Amino acid sequence: MDRRSALKHAGLAGVLAAGVAPAAHAQSAIRWRIASSFPKSLDTIYGAAEVFAQKVKALSSGKFEVSVHAAGELMPAFGVVDGVQQGTVEAAHTAPYYFFGKDETFAIGGAIPFGLNSRQMSAWTFEGNGLKLMREFYAQYNMVNFACGNTGAQMGGWMRKEVKSAADFKGLKFRIGGFAGRVLERMGGVPQNIPGGEIYQALEKGTIDAAEWIGPYDDLKLGFHKVAPFYYYPGWWEGGLQLDLYINNKAYAALSAENKAIVESAAAEAHVVTQAKYDARNPGALKQLVAQGAKLRPFPADLMTAAFKQSMALYDELSGKNPNWKKVYADYARFRSDQNLWFRFTEATFDRFMQSQKL
Template sequence: MERRTILRRSALAATVAAPLAAPAIVHAQAPAIRWRLTSSYPTSLDAINGAGHVFAKTVAELTDDRFQIRVFGPGEVVPALQALDAVQAGTVECCHTTMSFYIGKNPAFAFATGVPFGLNTRQQNAWLYEGGGIDLLNELFRQYNAYSLPLGTTGAQMGGWFRKEVKGVEDLKGLKMRIAGLGGTVLQRLGGVPQQLAGGDIYPALERGTIDAVEWLGPYDDEKLGFNKVAPYYYYPAWWEGAANTSFVANLDQWNALPKSYQAAIRTACAEATHWMVARYDTRNPDALRRLLASGTQLRPFPREVMDACYREAMALEQELAAKSPEYRKIHESWAKARDDMRAWFRVAELSFDNYLAQVSARR
């Protein structure tokens, strides 16, 4: 009898206590947070600018809308090429930008985007995620009160639009070209005049003749920006980047203040947006290139003489920067080993497969 009484009292206590647990769950919910993200890319470019929106939407979905990130276009909060400065100063919490825009601050930032004759999309992804690239880069970002992750990649790019044909290295001398990152330094070493312009400023400069040539990305974006209307020659490949990553950059204090679950949501959303962006370009570039060629665009490969000259200067520049910049040297050691290892493997598998298919497809 005493045992049954104890059991009844225990059951009653559990019944009474159960409703009291619900408010504890409510109090344990993660906080509502609102961030602003400034993008460096024109809002008309639905792939590269759109990746920032895919990222923000995914963060919201992963956090039941408690972590909201509002995306602003270039100039709405800060100019396109001042995104990193705004994050560093805390003017905005985060940005979506191309780190090669900021090699004037430190040349090692180029590794977050891509360097001349560097890694292709898969190789860059492997080095970043499995080769320690993200951690090495964040040692650099900490010096600028920032934390970064890959957010988007373009795949292989085109070599750009030229008003006149490029027949040899002599044609690079005096050439005023919009080109970002270390590719501009290589061009300068060969007598060119690199110009750094934000996406929205390029067409007017090309139309007015302020610049003679421009590289931006590939057919899908280039068609939208209208470069084919003022420059007839479209060259390939973009030797200055085997592929180009874009980056999420957060103010370091704001990043550290986030709950761990929100940091995980950002990491997941960055990866999601990266897959989305490269897939969008890979599915849309082919039709865009066909349209450009049908409209009169003249497709040209860079002459071997030009490629070889650029390669020699790029390799010399790598060694010079490694000797001057400790940050560049440390990242380059890891990156170069990954490059050499993966190229040896890709020659066996990927390259032989791709070359075979290219040859048989050309005969069909």
């Protein structure tokens, strides 16, 4: 009997004795790479992808491993969607609105001016039509999306000079995240889309007049208060920035049902943990910033009103010329209306009372 015939009739014991691994043992472990749009120094927003990777490894008993790579390590911060779409990497972790230049609809998946807050965004994504609609949209880019973090409401950013009215936005060179720049332009400003790791130098050199990033915890790490002392609020363009994990369609389809469930669970954990980190760490960081000279200022009322009107006008225009936007935004806007009605009687009233108390 030749070797092939012997192996055919030997069963598992014979195969192992012959030194030939069965098919199940021959399969190698899964190894994925995530390209992040964020610098490694920001343990909160970059850290969301790390939380995801750690959970995937734990749930798979080490059989599914994901490595996370900071912006610039594998590709530029704003090149990660191309990387996933083309299959250069299996996944990316990013802020969807960075890619509004491809299609404005990307921004709805992250945050748009005067949009949903973080809780409302999660509600639209998981219990409304958000996930369904955004997945239909992202399929055009060979990607599957998972919500993977939220910053909560953000600050309005750092200004080298005071902003006393809407007129002060005219000519202002403002680093602002993605899509909100469209509104800034309509108000006479000059938007600059610069990755987080490059903002400080641009402010220091006077290349830009103002910049927003996220909020106190990250802003303190980046040191913006040293070069632009006026710290404005609120970030009306980001009531709650939802971060996304984008996965290449083929890479996702190749996963077993069990591994798909692991990906879903790990992304959900990263989604919750990320905002918990921001909510826990921002208060102390804000105190430190003020102690170090940051000057807190609310945006003037006329600026807020002008920004709101310009935002709504922009959305109407986009609905008239971008079918993708029209389809997703119509559902988003209906959901936002109902959410604001509900929050008006509950969350907002409770929050206003609690914030007026001396605790």
